[in-house]
Amino acid sequence: MNDLLAIYAGCVLVLCLKMFAISCYQGFWRIRRRAFTNLEDAAFFSRLAQPQELPQVVRAQRAWANDLENIPLFFALGGLCVALGSSQGVTGWLFGVFTLARLTHTVTYLAGLQPWRTLTYAVGVACLFGLGALAVLSLR
16 A cells, blocks of 8 residues: 555544444433433433524534535545645645644534634645645646
């Protein structure tokens, strides 16, 4: 396996685990507070269904939705960069920075920390543009 593919695979695994962690975070708050919006979940715990989600769960859902807007683009653009043999140093650096930015974005999102959430989002988007540019340049 070449180095760039190994870096890409590592970043993909970290991002998948991060998204799984957001799901666990939501479950943690629901179980801790025994607050469920689905009738069957509430009934399983002998509770009444709640009319709305807990604030922590709503925040995590928004972080998850934001991931769904960005991480699939990384998967696609990163895969293209690996397949097209883009510059290994720059591409690997962008892979790592994007992954770190998404991890930091999730932490700052869940904690409600501005302007850090927006800054980490912007860093991630800049990395996506960089990966897109590298993919286009590799088509030559």
